[in-house]
Amino acid sequence: MTIASVVEVVSTTTADPACRFDQWEDQVKRTCGTLQVLGDRDRFDGGCIMTCSLGDVRVSMISADPHTVIRQEHVASREGGHVYVAAPLQGSTKLSQDGTDVTVETGDVVAFDSSRPYTLCMPERFQMVAVRAPHRSLGLTPQSTQAVTASPWNGKTGVGALAVHTFAALGAHLLELEAAAIEPLGVTINGLITTLFAERLRSAAVDPLAARRLLMLRICSFAKEHLGDCGLSPATLARRYNISLRYLQVLFAEQGTSPAKWIRDERLARLRADLTEPRYDHLTVAALGERWGLVDASQVSRLFRMKYGVTPRDFRRMRNEAVAA
Template sequence: MTNASVAVAASPVIEPARAFDLWGDEVRRVCGTLQVIGDRDRFGAGTIATRVFGAMRVSRITADPHAVVRHDRVASNEGGHVYVVTLLNGTARLCQDGTDITVRTGDLVAFDSSRPYTLAMPQPFTMVGVRAPHRSLGMTPQKTSSITAAPWNGKTGVGALASHTFAALGYHLAELDDAAREPLGTTVSGMITTLFAERLCSAVVDPAAARQLLVLRICGYAQEHMGDSALSPAMLARRHNISLRYLQVLFAEQGSSPARWIRDQRLERLRTDLVNPRYDHLTVSAIAERWGLVDASQVSRLFRMKYGVSPREYRRTRGETAGLSPLSPLGRVAPGWR
C-alpha cells in the first residue's frame, strides 16, 4: 500500500483556543468554506483521515464537540457535493431545507453542500463522511432535497448495510491497497445510489421522484459498466426499456445529456488512473481503452477541453495534481499538510 494515498491531519497538543483555530482551518481545507463554532477554551482534539476512491472521497472524522455552518452566499458561490454521513459514536443535529434532524449512533443522513446547512455535534464524536459529485450520481443540486429530509436507520435494511460498509471503510482507510481504490469507489457509489433509490421509492406517486429514481438506476448501471466500450445512450435506453428520446429528456432535466455524462465519467476515470502508480507501465491510450475511450486523438482533445492539459502533461505533473499528504501520527499535523 502507498501511505501517500491517505491524508491524515490532527490538531496538535497545544492550548485549546489555538487547537480550535487550527482545527477550523483543517475543516475548511477538507470541506470548503464553513463557519466552525465551538468552545475555544475547552476544545481538545480533532483528527481527519481522508482518501479518494474514484469519484468518491471518504473521510473519518473524530473530534470534540463543535458545529459547522454553510452559509447561503458561500453555498451559491462555491457549488457543492452530496455528502452521506454515518455516525460511529455520538449524535448530530442537521438543519437543511427547512428540516431539523437528529442523527444517532449508527444512523446515516445526507445533505447537500450547495445549499445552506448546519451540522452540530454536541458531544465527542466519530463519523465517516462520503462526498460524491452530483454528476456521478446523475443528480443536480436542485434535485437532492428529496433525499435530505430524514435519516436512514442504521440497524435495518439498506441503511444497516450502508452504515456497516462506510464504517469499515473509514476504520481501514490506511490498510487498503491502492489497487482496491477503483472497485471500492464503484461499490461506494452503488451503495449511495441504493440508499437514494430506497428513499425515492417511497415517493413514487410523485412523477418527479419516479423520474429521479429511474435516473439513479440508469447511472448506477452505467457506473458498473463504464469500461464496456459498447456502453452508449442507446444501450442504456434498451437496458431500461425506455426510448432514446425519453432517456435524453431525463438527462436534460439534470442539465446534461446521456452521451456527455458517459463521456465525462470516462474522462474522470482516466484522470484518476493517470496519477495511480499501479498503471505506470501502461500507455495513456491503454488506460483510456480500459474505460471505453478508444479514439486516442479524440481522447486527448476532450481531456484538454475538460482539464486544461493533455493526458500526458497531466500524468507528468501527477506529483502536483495528486495533492495527497503523507500519513502522520495521531496528534500531529502531517508535514506539508498545510
C-alpha cells in the same frame, strides 16, 4: 501495496492547546470548503480527520470535540456539487437543511447537500464517517437531492444497517486496504449510496418527479459500472431500461447534460484519476483511455484538453513535477 500513502491524516491533538481550535477550523475549511466553524475555543481539546479518495467518492473518518459547522450560502461549481452521507459512530449529530431539523443518533445515517445552506452541530465528543459523492456521478442536481436530505435512515435495519456497517468498517480499516481496491471500492460505495437514495425515492415513486429521479439513479449506477465497455452508449442505456432515446435525453437534460456527454465526462474523469496514480505510469495514455471505453486514441487527448485545459501527457508531467518539488 496499501493505500496508506494516499490517505491524508490531520490531527490537532498535539498542537499548542491555545491554537487547536484555530487549526481545526482551518482544516475543516480546507477539507469541506467555505464554512463557518463555531465552538468553545477554551475547551476544544482536539480533532482528527483521516481522508481518502476512492475514485469519485471521498471517505473521511472524523473525530473531534463538540463544535458546529455552518454553510450559509448556496455554492455553485463548474463541476457541480456534492452530496454527503454521514454516519455518526459515537455521539449524536444535529442537522438542519431545507427547513428541516433532525437529530441523527449514533448508528443511523443521514444525507445533506453541500451546495445548499446547512448546519451540522455535534454537541458532544463524536466520531463520524462521512462519504462524499458528486451530483454528476449520481445523476442528481442540488434541487433533486431535497427528496433525500435531512431525513435519517434507521441504521438498525435494512439498507441503513448495511450502510452503517460498511462505512464503519471502511473507516476503521482504511489504512490497511490494498491500492488495487481503490477503484472497485469507489464503485461499491457509490452503488451503496445509490441504493440508499433509491429506497427513499421508491417510497415516493407515485410522484412522477420522484419516479424520474429513481430511474436516473439506476441508469447512472449501471452506466458507471460499465464505463469500460466501449459498447456503452445512449442507445444501449435506452434499450436496457426500455425507454426511448428521446426520453433518455429528457432525463439527462433535467440534470443539465446529455447522455452522451455524461458518459464521456465520466470516462474522462476516470482517465484523469488514473493519471494521478504512479502505479499506472507504465501504461500509455491510450491504454488508460481504453480501460474506460475511450478507444479512439486520436480523440482522447483532444477531449481531455477540452475538459481539463491540458493534454493527458501534460497533466501527468505536471503531477510528476509537483511530486518531485
